[in-house]
């Protein structure tokens with residue numbers, strides 16, 4: 001059963017249509033919600049959480065209507081907001097315990113769950129230091145911890161890698177993947193960076209100007225293309241020349257050769273050319289699409 005469903009969901013602000021008849025189904029797993037700045041990602045999350053109301057259309061979480069069942073939905077959902085919203089002068093432990101208590105956990109359970117969750121996000125050592133002294137990466141982890149502390153069934157994470165350096169981003173992505181893999185908590189993750197979600201998401205929903213561009217499993221997005229990528233240990237130029245003179249269309253891409261996969265004999269042609277040049281064949285495989293290719297390379301890196 002889908003955990004999130006929307007039907008013709010529309011959100012009209014006075015000067016802009018943030019969501020325009022958006023219809024999506026989200027199945028359990030890690031789900032990437034991708035779109036450029038202003039695409040409508042945060043607006044969708046806020047409607048799902050009952051923080052904002054739709055102009056028209058319907059939305060449900062666990063089959064519960066967001067307009068009628070807000071409190072019951074919020075009991076089962078964790079939310080990590082996009083912007084910095086943490087008090088500087090309290091520790092991670094104090095803050096996350098407070099959020100756990102707000103979710104209805106008794107004092108002892110709140111303390112235990114806080115310790116477990118901060119350990120899970122890698123903040124156990126620093127848990128008694130004031131948040132004001134934390135790095136951006138540590139603050140993002142506190143926000144993630146408060147979203148997880150009441151043991152939700154789904155977490156909605158709005159731009160969790162924002163402001164992080166490449167190492168911090170990788171760590172955050174790994175943590176998100178583990179939320180699903182280790183605890184079975186569905187994660188709806190927004191990002192304007194397509195490449196990073198491709199690495200961790202089971203399913204990707206792409207929106208643009210509030211409308212759905214595509215919703216597919218990640219493997220469907222990254223299906224194989226009609227190009228063969230070849231890497232050789234010796235002189236790639238000579239191999240390329242041999243393939244060209246055998247009538248093959250071949251391009252150099254750095255140290256790799258990329259051939260149009262015209263027919264089954266393409267593989268044999270590569271083996272022959274490699275043998276003729278006396279070089280080693282390191283890799284020969286069908287190239288896969290990257291989700292970012294659908295949108296142009298410039299958006300792939302944010």
Ligand SMILES: Nc1ncnc2c1ncn2[C@@H]1O[C@H](COP(=O)(O)OP(=O)(O)OP(=O)(O)O)[C@@H](O)[C@H]1O
Nearest residue numbers: 013016017018035036037038039040041042043044
């Ligand atoms: N409270 C509001 N009042 C008026 N317009 C709004 C409001 N909130 C969002 N918008 C507009 O709705 C559109 C969608 O915004 P939204 O924040 O949902 O996009 P987003 O995909 O989350 O982008 P970002 O990553 O920049 O947050 C934008 O054009 C934005 O300016």
